Amino acid sequence: MSEILYDDAHIAFLEDIWGEGFLSPGGPEEVARVLEGLDLTGRHVLDIGCGSGAITVALARDYGAGRVTGIDVEGPVCAAARRRVEEAGLGDRVEIRQVAPGPLPFGPGSFDVVFSKDSIIHIPDKDFLGAEVFRVLRPGGWFAASDWLISHDGPPSEAMQHYIAQEDLDFAMASPRAYRASLEGAGFTEIGLTDRNPWYAEVSRQELDWLTGPERPRLDREHGAGFIAQQEATWRALVGVLESGEHCPHHIRARKPA
């Protein structure tokens, strides 16, 4: 079995910085932007890379999805997400499934909407992922995602290589051009990509200030000084590649033709 990347220590730290049940930045407001203009009422939604589940729960509780299926490849995040679903009393509408990387384990046309927040960065083959999302969507269904992209198709700069190594989370970043090509190749139409770099460049600086400010003694105590020092180094690298524009989180929207 492969190494766990999001273990309990990592989950606890990321939830400290990003909020209970969130393993990516921006909280409910950023989720609302990803979903802007989409009506999920009564819909069946797939959440790819559900992490510890705050968003998966919100899709049912706050957006009225009729059924939500959250999938993830790691045990600790699935366990945390299941607890969150139970606490929310949504066990009848929200299912968390631990899956193997690779083909999505669902039949054609299973979902009205496929959602994903900052998880596809872990899936190297975007062409295959695009084709799989297209296959499991019903005709007329929407793909709505946020993901962490690299601004170009060339080799990553030294700063980016350093950042990716520092994260140590098996990142496989694609460019906006490559992403669009994967979605077009899969058959999607109405493709839209929105660059969120200006927003996260600013927010990541605030996160670094938080990591190095008055909260630091508590963070060292609760997560371990060595772990937090490592995170500080990661955030310094992150801020650099966001400021250069090479790291460019995007919101992605595409439709399977009806």
Ligand SMILES: C[S@@+](CC[C@H](N)C(=O)[O-])C[C@H]1O[C@@H](n2cnc3c(N)ncnc32)[C@H](O)[C@@H]1O
């Ligand atoms: C940055 S976290 C985001 C989690 C959640 N979407 C959120 O925003 O809080 C990325 C998640 O993707 C999961 N992941 C990695 N590879 C995956 C794959 N092939 N399929 C589904 N999920 C995957 C990780 O285990 C992790 O929980």
